[in-house]
Amino acid sequence: MLIPEGENGGRVLLDVDFSLLALTVIVVAGRVFSRFKMQGKLRSDDVFILLSTLLFIALVVLHSVMVFDYHLGKSTATLAQTDIRTQALIGGIARILYLPATALIRVSVLLLTRRLSPYCWVRHSTTVLTICNVVFAILMVFLIIFTCNPVSASFQPPPMRRKAQCLNYYTIQRVVPAGSAVLDFLVWVLPVVLVVRVQFLGWKKKTIAVGLLGMGVIACIAGVMRVVILFRTPGGRDPSRRAPVLGLWTSAEIAMGIVAASAPALWPLVIMVVRAFTEKTPSFRFWNRPASSADEEIAAQPMRQEQQGVPMDTITVWNLTVEEDVTIPHGIRNYKSQEPLFAEDRQNQ
Incomplete structure (x- = not known):
């Protein structure tokens, strides 16, 4: 599963988290600079990316607290009951943060696609997908919070929910990433289809555009990996040791989604840097030509x-x-x- 489920799982999770966070902050800062440099203002999709970045930072903070203070990654048998309860509570909050973070990224991509599209079918598709993303995020957050009656049991480890009336915990854990993975695929495929169908761009230009907009496939792969892990992992496996694996792919999905959504906005900055260090201008003038x-x-x-x-x-x-x-x-x-x-x-x- 690419990271160990042993005692070092938590440390590996934080190493990956902070690396992805550094990459995300650099990319978003470049995106904001490029926007103000080229347009003098931020657009709605930029605001959504900034909000998703803040949620990603909050998620990394929660992972850090779980690892440093409550020993995430160690065997549950060696943990105190207070640590187990707190891990479950913070883990529930992290699952809630994941939903709006990924929804904001997808809506940002849809807003960009809608603004660039000359075709009605794309505009209608982006509207439908935006509504689906918002409804899905709201329903899943509601489902996570009200998994059990009383609500406080929803944020407790499954073995401690015996006196509460709860929905199947592991089914909910699988439904959320599975639905998110489907939406990821639909949202990231739409811009690529749009570029392929546009007739006033040559194939050389289309290849570059598809390369930039198609980077979202990395986020899709991360989302699919979360689904695979949840479906292949038995429900009785130690949750403290399994959590770092799921946390890693969660962070990868959010971070790479932000990076992929920012790639088109970063392209003018890339050209500006190339012009600063070389005498030749890249032959991608279709991005900014009269x-x-x-x-x-x-x-x-x-x-x-x-x-x-x-x-x-x-x-x-x-x-x-x-x-x-x-x-x-x-x-x-x-x-x-x-x-x-x-x-x-x-x-x-």
Whole structure:
């Protein structure tokens, strides 16, 4: 499981936590700097990423308290009853923090995708997925808090809940990460599909865009690993030794989600740094180029001529640096584009 479930599990968890936290803080700081440098203000998706970063910091603090003060990672048989109870209480709080943190990251990605998209189907999809994320987070938080009657038993170890009326603890533990993993996949796939279907970007440019936006697959993998561990781990296994493994993948999912969501906003900063240290400018000018060059490229696209009655000079380039709302006629919003690669193949046949 990549980290030991023995006495050193807690220490390994903190090493990974602080490494991911350092990476996250650097990336978010670069994102904020890039936004103010290029646009002079933060957007709504930036605010959500900042909030998720604060929740991630709180999660790392909880992990630290559990390891240093309550000996997380050691055998439950060697722990005092107060340590076991406190581990369960803090663990419940950590599970609650996980839900809004991941939901904020996903909504941030959806807001960016919606702002960049010229297509109605993408805008409708982002709206539906945003609602699903909010509802899922609220329902799961409610379910975690009210697992037992009385509520105080929800934050106690399962063996100490005998006098309370509770839902199945291990079922809830599996439902939360499984649902989160499904939402991760849907949210991170949508931007990639959008880039692939956009016709006024060449394949070279699409490859770079997919590489940046597709970094969310790392967060998806971390979420899937949490599900695999929970389904493969017997319910009776020592919870104090299993918790560091789950905590590691939880931190990885949140941290890599923040990094992946910030990648498009960081791209202008990367170009600025490259320009500062080299004389050559990267050939990725589609991120920040004037509309005239975009019009020239669109005019050169044979497939765009298939759209009847659509003025070619009304299409604005899809820009990840400026991130302005795309002004496109209603006909293009409803137009179902085909992948240029297949179109080129048909033309060559």
